[in-house]
Amino acid sequence: MTSSARPPARLFGGIEAGGTKFVCAVGSGPHDLRACRELPTTTPAATLPAVVEFFQAQAAQAPLSAIGIGCFGPLGLDPAGPDFGFITSTPKPGWQNVDLAGALARALNLPVGLDTDVNAAALAEHRWGAAQGLDTFVYLTVGTGIGGGVMCAGRLLHGLVHPEIGHMRIPHDLAADPFPGACPYHRDCLEGLASGLALAARWGAPGPTLPPAHPAWRLEAHYLALAAANLVCALSPQRLLFGGGVMRQAHMLPAIRAELLDLLHGYVQSPALLERTDEFLQLPRLGERAGVLGGLALALQASQP
Ligand code: ZN
Numbered sequence: 001m002t003s004s005a006r007p008p009a010r011l012f013g014g015i016e017a018g019g020t021k022f023v024c025a026v027g028s029g030p031h032d033l034r035a036c037r038e039l040p041t042t043t044p045a046a047t048l049p050a051v052v053e054f055f056q057a058q059a060a061q062a063p064l065s066a067i068g069i070g071c072f073g074p075l076g077l078d079p080a081g082p083d084f085g086f087i088t089s090t091p092k093p094g095w096q097n098v099d100l101a102g103a104l105a106r107a108l109n110l111p112v113g114l115d116t117d118v119n120a121a122a123l124a125e126h127r128w129g130a131a132q133g134l135d136t137f138v139y140l141t142v143g144t145g146i147g148g149g150v151m152c153a154g155r156l157l158h159g160l161v162h163p164e165i166g167h168m169r170i171p172h173d174l175a176a177d178p179f180p181g182a183c184p185y186h187r188d189c190l191e192g193l194a195s196g197l198a199l200a201a202r203w204g205a206p207g208p209t210l211p212p213a214h215p216a217w218r219l220e221a222h223y224l225a226l227a228a229a230n231l232v233c234a235l236s237p238q239r240l241l242f243g244g245g246v247m248r249q250a251h252m253l254p255a256i257r258a259e260l261l262d263l264l265h266g267y268v269q270s271p272a273l274l275e276r277t278d279e280f281l282q283l284p285r286l287g288e289r290a291g292v293l294g295g296l297a298l299a300l301q302a303s304q305p
Contacts, residue, residue, distance in 0.1 A: 011027065012065055014070075014299055024036070029296065048107075059108070066111040067108060068294070068301070070295050071100060077161065078158070120149070122137070124293035128293065136238050145195050208248075221256045239280055243284040253282070257277045261274070
């Protein structure tokens with residue numbers, strides 16, 4: 001029998017850069033994650049050297065091809081802009097105007113891909129998860145905050161800066177819902193009305209403690225269906241992936257699907273939407289790992305010419 005040994009998989013470094021921790025991993029995909037380390041997000045001067053040290057130690061064992069970072073924003077993503085690769089105007093103290101991609105590229109001497117955490121998660125879902133084979137879809141996470149990533153015609157959408165789906169304005173009937181909204185910038189934008197934080201503030205109890213029949217959920221489904229309808233009309237996505245802590249309530253998806261169809265009122269004629277609604281609006285598949293796998297997917301992308 002001849003040897004069928006395959007060449008070793010190319011290895012990548014993935015980073016999920018969050019407000020409280022940097023999750024760093026090395027591997028080639030979801031079934032090949034070889035090392036993972038969580039480092040606290042303190043200051044750039046403390047966190048970034050720790051990140052570099054982790055990847056240097058990994059690279060000493062087996063070389064890495066590239067690093068990818070899915071990061072909290074806002075980020076400079078215009079290759080022609082002076083702040084390309086930077087975390088820009090974040091409210092997180094100490095992290096404004098930090099050259100994140102540049103610092104890691106110089107320290108590790110590797111190509112570095114950077115995008116928003118939600119665009120990164122969208123890319124991972126495209127490569128390994130619930131959006132395989134599609135070229136235009138939206139990934140939305142509804143947790144403490146709300147964020148969305150968009151792939152449009154096979155590319156992550158940047159444009160002016162990058163999508164800020166969580167801050168889209170949606171109709172707010174103050175008679176039905178007098179809660180003023182929780183967003184420090186806009187009060188009653190989508191995130192201000194429908195994030196986990198808003199839900200807990202409105203009802204005086206965290207979402208997971210509210211039973212499925214609680215009116216909180218009907219209102220929540222209403223706001224998320226409005227967002228879904230806007231996304232369908234604005235972007236013509238082939239699929240919507242709604243995840244995050246709030247979507248762990250199993251009754252939410254069916255409620256949002258039903259109201260989405262009501263809101264669109266037959267105007268958008270597509271069997272994928274009308275006949276396969278369960279597939280059209282579904283949960284992401286990579287779960288908790290979408291973030292760090294998003295970093296790996298960005299690294300894969302960065303390693304390609
Ligand atoms: Zn807002």
